[in-house]
Amino acid sequence: MIKEPSTRSRRPVRLLAAVVALACAGLTGCTERAPKAAADPDELIKAATQRLTDACLARQGLVAPRSGKSRLSGAEARRVDAAMFGTGPTELSLALPTGYVVRAHTDGCLAAAQQRLYGDQSGWFRASVVVNNLRPEAAHTRRGLAEVRDRHRTEIARWEKLRAHALAEATTVLNSPSPKGSSPA
Numbered sequence: 354m355i356k357e358p359s360t361r362s363r364r365p366v367r368l369l370a371a372v373v374a375l376a377c378a379g380l381t382g383c384t385e386r387a388p389k390a391a392a393d394p395d396e397l398i399k400a401a402t403q404r405l406t407d408a409c410l411a412r413q414g415l416v417a418p419r420s421g422k423s424r425l426s427g428a429e430a431r432r433v434d435a436a437m438f439g440t441g442p443t444e445l446s447l448a449l450p451t452g453y454v455v456r457a458h459t460d461g462c463l464a465a466a467q468q469r470l471y472g473d474q475s476g477w478f479r480a481s482v483v484v485n486n487l488r489p490e491a492a493h494t495r496r497g498l499a500e501v502r503d504r505h506r507t508e509i510a511r512w513e514k515l516r517a518h519a520l521a522e523a524t525t526v527l528n529s530p531s532p533k534g535s536s537p538a
Contacts, residue, residue: 394520401523402466409462410436437462445478451493455482470519470526477519480512 403417410417415433418425425433439458446456457478458464464474471477483505491501502509 394516397523397527398470398516398519401470401519401526402463404526405466405469406437406462409465435461439464445475447479447482449482449486450490451486453486455486470522471515472518472522473515476511477515480508480515483508484512 407417410433413436415429415436417433417437418430424430439461441458441460443456444459446454448454459474467477468474487501487505488498490496491498494501
């Protein structure tokens with residue numbers, strides 16, 4: 354039987370470690386900074402998407418509206434929307450078991466950013482629409498979420514693969530220098 358040291362016997366070791374750390378910090382400045390928390394993958398992908406879409410809009414002489422900034426005029430807002438989200442008939446479409454149909458363009462700055470990050474914009478569209486609608490499908494079909502997830506294993510695996518690709522690309526995009534207000538695209 355392994356006997357755990359008593360709290361009393363561990364106290365001097367902890368105290369000694371604390372004294373050594375404080376002495377080191379006070380005398381020589383040798384403490385390390387606290388390690389940074391790992392960045393949230395969703396936030397990295399979101400930041401890279403924003404950087405790519407901002408650069409795409411800038412190449413067209415447009416600026417994305419931001420909260421707290423002045424509003425765009427009607428004509429300017431329509432130009433930004435068209436550049437950002439694409440125009441004409443939607444090229445991607447997926448009917449959900451709930452009866453809703455989700456559509457997206459393959460042109461526009463957002464589509465270009467998704468293509469760059471995920472490597473397969475139409476594949477990402479299909480996988481993300483299915484994965485983002487698992488709960489509504491479960492409620493609509495009166496099935497358990499686990500059963501619905503099991504039915505969509507292929508889409509979930511595809512979503513995970515494409516998201517991992519996007520995270521790697523996002524890291525590259527965010528670590529690349531951007532020349533005077535534009536970003537690598």
